Amino acid sequence: MPLIIVAAFLVIMMAGCTPPVHDSRLIAAHELIAKSPKEALDSLGRINRSGLSESDSHYLDFLTIKATDKAYLPHSSDSTILEVIAYAESHRREGYYPEALYYGGRVYSDLGDYPTALDYFHQALDLLPPDTKDQELRSRIVSQIGSLLNTLRLYDEAIPYINESLLYSKQTNDTIGEVLDLQLLGLTYMRAKHWDMAGYHLKLALELSQRIEVSGSPHRAKSKMLLAAVKRQLGQTDSALFYIRNTLDSVKPIVRNNVLAHGAQIYWQAGIWDTAYFYAYQLIHSPMLLNQKIGYEMIFLDSVIKYVPGLINFLC
Numbered sequence: 001m002p003l004i005i006v007a008a009f010l011v012i013m014m015a016g017c018t019p020p021v022h023d024s025r026l027i028a029a030h031e032l033i034a035k036s037p038k039e040a041l042d043s044l045g046r047i048n049r050s051g052l053s054e055s056d057s058h059y060l061d062f063l064t065i066k067a068t069d070k071a072y073l074p075h076s077s078d079s080t081i082l083e084v085i086a087y088a089e090s091h092r093r094e095g096y097y098p099e100a101l102y103y104g105g106r107v108y109s110d111l112g113d114y115p116t117a118l119d120y121f122h123q124a125l126d127l128l129p130p131d132t133k134d135q136e137l138r139s140r141i142v143s144q145i146g147s148l149l150n151t152l153r154l155y156d157e158a159i160p161y162i163n164e165s166l167l168y169s170k171q172t173n174d175t176i177g178e179v180l181d182l183q184l185l186g187l188t189y190m191r192a193k194h195w196d197m198a199g200y201h202l203k204l205a206l207e208l209s210q211r212i213e214v215s216g217s218p219h220r221a222k223s224k225m226l227l228a229a230v231k232r233q234l235g236q237t238d239s240a241l242f243y244i245r246n247t248l249d250s251v252k253p254i255v256r257n258n259v260l261a262h263g264a265q266i267y268w269q270a271g272i273w274d275t276a277y278f279y280a281y282q283l284i285h286s287p288m289l290l291n292q293k294i295g296y297e298m299i300f301l302d303s304v305i306k307y308v309p310g311l312i313n314f315l316c
Helices: 003-017 023-031 037-045 054-069 079-089 097-109 114-126 135-151 155-171 175-191 196-210 219-234 239-243 252-268 273-283 288-297 311-315
Strands: none
Touching: 003 155, 023 037, 023 273, 037 054, 054 079, 054 097, 079 097, 097 114, 097 135, 114 135, 135 155, 135 175, 155 175, 175 196, 175 219, 175 311, 219 239, 239 252, 252 273, 252 288, 273 288
């Protein structure tokens, strides 16, 4: 075979194995996602799709879903991610098929279809063995699996995945990630009613968050709240009071009702009726029916109601 033909053949083969070079605007937006996902979304929204190649058009959709997820904006439809996954599967040389599957899982998690979400997460995990070069993506996947299994009350199945995520956080010196993993692990043991194991991991989370955060930081406050709940279950009321104090104003809004629910029960158990009522009063104004139920149950306890002047007028 003439040398020129061999050379041409090699060039064609190399081109087929080399990922495409994307539009510079897409590259810039991708780099921006980690720093400011909302800015990245704005940048992606300004790109005229009609001027893009098929590859770049699908990559634009992929980056939009990724930026949406990183900005903590809920996914409301699966139509785009399904097209992205189908394209990425048939064009694996472009290199983002496993991550597209991961975002398939994230989309279905937001849509409340947990079995489908788990299926996509496991498909992505199958492409990323334990010795994969992309340990960061594998860690995100196992963390999501652990969290979903926790939600589905499959606690024993969740623990190994959370432990793997925790190991990655330690290896990469991701202290915040380590705190979050320890909190999730503690919460999983709590829900499984393994109180001693829950307390052990939550104490580690608190100690670690105290080393990296000032008093009043949300990660520290959440660790204290969860640890207080464990102490209450163990009958250690004084310890529960110690941990629940000063957490209400420090946690993130999404966790506030949890503090109120645990706090109301802890203060009632300690015989501090007025504070128990204060927490229960706020719970009944929660939009969540479960929180309202806890609040009303607490208010109508004889030990609380007799300490609440004007309660009947309040309820009317």
